[in-house]
Amino acid sequence: MKYTVLTLFPEITDAFFANSIMAKAVDKGIITYQVINIRDYAQDKHHTCDDAPYGGGPGMLMLSEPLGRALEAAGAKKGVSHPFKPRVIYLTPSGRPFNQALAKELAGEDELILLCGRYEGIDQRIIDRYVDDEISIGDYVLSSGEAAALVIIDATYRLVDQVITSESLDEESFSGGLLEYPQFTRPEVYDTMRVPEVLLSGHHANIRRWRLEKRVEKTLALRPDLIRRGEEAGLFDEETVSIIEELRKNERNKGD
Ligand code: SAM
Numbered sequence: 001m002k003y004t005v006l007t008l009f010p011e012i013t014d015a016f017f018a019n020s021i022m023a024k025a026v027d028k029g030i031i032t033y034q035v036i037n038i039r040d041y042a043q044d045k046h047h048t049c050d051d052a053p054y055g056g057g058p059g060m061l062m063l064s065e066p067l068g069r070a071l072e073a074a075g076a077k078k079g080v081s082h083p084f085k086p087r088v089i090y091l092t093p094s095g096r097p098f099n100q101a102l103a104k105e106l107a108g109e110d111e112l113i114l115l116c117g118r119y120e121g122i123d124q125r126i127i128d129r130y131v132d133d134e135i136s137i138g139d140y141v142l143s144s145g146e147a148a149a150l151v152i153i154d155a156t157y158r159l160v161d162q163v164i165t166s167e168s169l170d171e172e173s174f175s176g177g178l179l180e181y182p183q184f185t186r187p188e189v190y191d192t193m194r195v196p197e198v199l200l201s202g203h204h205a206n207i208r209r210w211r212l213e214k215r216v217e218k219t220l221a222l223r224p225d226l227i228r229r230g231e232e233a234g235l236f237d238e239e240t241v242s243i244i245e246e247l248r249k250n251e252r253n254k255g256d
Contacts, residue, residue, distance in 0.1 A: 059120035091145035095134035107159035116145030177230030
C-alpha cells in the first residue's frame with residue numbers, strides 16, 4: 001500500500017511514518033509513502049496557497065492552482081476517476097463518516113492520496129475535478145486535515161496484509177459487529193481487585209465463552225446501536241444471538 005499525503009505542514013505527518021509498527025512496515029516495504037508539501041507547487045515568489053473566498057465571508061480558502069499541480073504530481077489525473085488512478089480522498093467535516101468498515105475497504109487499495117485542508121477548506125473545483133471520496137472523521141471541526149489523514153492512515157495500514165497478525169484483529173472492537181472483551185495483565189491482584197478467575201483457569205473453551213459474553217454485554221451497554229445494526233445485517237451467529245437474548249431477558253427481569 002502506498003500513502004501519499006498532500007499537506008501544507010509535512011512535518012506533522014512525516015513523524016508518523018517513522019515510528020513503531022508503521023516504521024517496521026515501511027522497512028519491510030509493505031507500506032510506502034510520500035509526503036508532498038503543497039507550498040512547493042505555488043509559483044509566486046511568496047509561495048501563496050490561500051486567498052479570500054469569492055462572495056465574501058470569513059477566513060481564507062486553499063487556492064486551486066497549487067493544489068491541482070500537487071495532485072497531478074501525486075498521480076491524480078484530471079478527468080480520470082478511481083479505479084483508473086489512485087483513490088483521492090479529501091478530509092472534510094462534510095464527508096462520509098469514517099468507520100471500521102470503510103477502513104477495511106480502503107486497506108484493500110494499492111494507493112491512497114490524502115488531501116489535507118487548512119483555513120476554511122479548499123476551492124470546490126478541486127473536489128469536482130480530482131476527489132473520489134470526501135471523508136469525515138467525526139462530527140466536529142478540526143483546524144486542519146493532517147490529524148484526520150493520520151486517523152485514516154493509522155486505521156487502514158494495520159489492516160494491510162502482513163502488517164500485524166490477523167489473529168490480533170479477529171476479536172478487536174468492531175470486528176463481527178461487537179466491541180472487544182475486557183483484558184487483564186499482571187498482577188493477579190491489583191489493589192484488592194482480582195483478575196476474573198476464568199482467565200486463570202487455562203480452560204480454553206470457558207475463556208472463549210466468557211470473552212464472547214463480555215463482548216456482547218459491553219456492546220449492549222455502551223453501543224446498543226452496533227447490536228441493532230449487527231442484527232439487521234444478520235451478522236451474529238447462533239451463540240451470539242442466544243447471549244444477546246439472555247442478557248436482554250435479564251435486563252427485563254431486573255426492571256419487573
Ligand atoms: N469551513 C469548513 C467547514 O465548515 O466545513 C471547515 C474547515 S476546517 C477549519 C479546515 C480543514 O480541516 C478542512 O478543510 C479539513 O481538511 C479538515 N477537517 C476539519 N474537520 C474535519 C473532520 N471532522 N474530518 C476530516 N477533516 C476535517
